[in-house]
Amino acid sequence: MTDAETIGRLLAALGAEDPQGWAESEVEENLPQLARYRLLRALSQDIEAWDTASVASLRDRSMAGEARATDPVAEAAWIARAVARETVFGVLYRLADPDSDALPTALRQQMPGWVLMETTPAGELTHRVLDALHEDLDTLDSPAEAPRSKTVAEGWIRETNLRAFCESLAAEVAYDFDDSDWLAIDTALPHTDDEQPPSAWYIYPLVGRTRLDLHVARSVGGSEVSVSVQGTVSSRSRIRVELLLDVMARYAVAPD
Template sequence: MTDVEMLGRLFAALGADDVPGWVASEVEEGIPQLARYRLLRALAQDVRDWDAAAVAAVRDEIASAGGHAAVGVEDIARAVARETTFSVLYRLADPDGDDLPVELRRQLPGWALVETVSAGEVTGRVLGGLYEDLGVVLDAAVGAGRSGTVAAGWIWGTNLRPFCESLAAEVGYDFDDSDWPAVETALVGTDDELPLSDWYVYPLVGRRHRVDLHVAQSVGGGEVSVSVQGAVDGPTRSRVALLLDVMAPCRMIASE
């Protein structure tokens, strides 16, 4: 298969219209159209996801953060701008965060946002993870909602990993086998009788929200105290609280 044929197949797999036109531009003009199309496709999906439910979630988020009782157009516009900016920064940081099959992703180009000097020369340093610090800058610049307690309580230690995985799913974070050892190892030296600032903190920076998971074990017991801190919308806050309530009285047993 020639390079032109391969490009055509990949553009078609992404659902592009006018595949010959995209291919010709990449081959003849040297423009990285496949990478451009992949990024634009991901951003278009984010725009498409803004439906009535998403708008309602934004209203709930504003209200839970102490917004006006009657949410105005300015509040909605600022919230949408914040969510859109977060989405764009997340896509820039994670080319593989789209819905494409793994085998297709392996054949596609990605991208990186890099630093340049005043003359435009690339320094080689990548501006990675900008979405992680967006909230901090927004707080200082426009007075965005401050973080607070989303939910707090206790669960059995055997439930901690399922809780982490479920919480991560709520905020749009992919919690996997590389995350759990960090939490499991750090938990050993904690004590829930100490102030919250002395508990172990694991950030979950997801596609929808960022939360900080504070955990500490009950010395001499099987319980783990949990506090989830962050700025989330109303429905997410309710689901996280329900998740904590459900896992508190139950002991989950891992399958063999």
């Protein structure tokens, strides 16, 4: 991409304060300024996402241990580590998936991306990509300190909302949920019973930029479906899934 006018237009669409200055730098200095701005913009959004709800969610989880609940310094230290971990997770997530910034399709198709690549000790590229590092971050956590539970959200929704819930959940991990996915869930659902242990519920994987496992079971004699969402996601995604679950329980969703 060498056209300063085109680059400037794309930077302006991303909200850059001096799009033409960035664009001229890319062309004249051969620097990937559009890609740099796109990544920095996404990371800045992650910082801004640390609102009251996000911090409260972490604090609620920190109260699970008596020592943290009774020792303000220990609790503060736990929350600080949790925030640091969520931040690292977010950076690795952005590096692995440039399109996680959810730009409109027409704009995204014009944007450069990036990869994190290995080098030799001499600094030469091996052309081996360090991909999806965020998925392995949990393996380095000690069980006592891991801030992210495998349970993302659980509860119940109206059975008539189940497909809409599945499609919205799939969109959260960029999984293309289609008729064949729905057929599998719809066929299995009548044979489930939410009075059975969750391990006996029907499980359907949604594998996109990360993996979520959807556990579902019908309320026999009722019009509800019990759901449990398991996986590894950021705090921001967890809050969105919890909100989605609440909406699907409270309201009847009509197809477009």
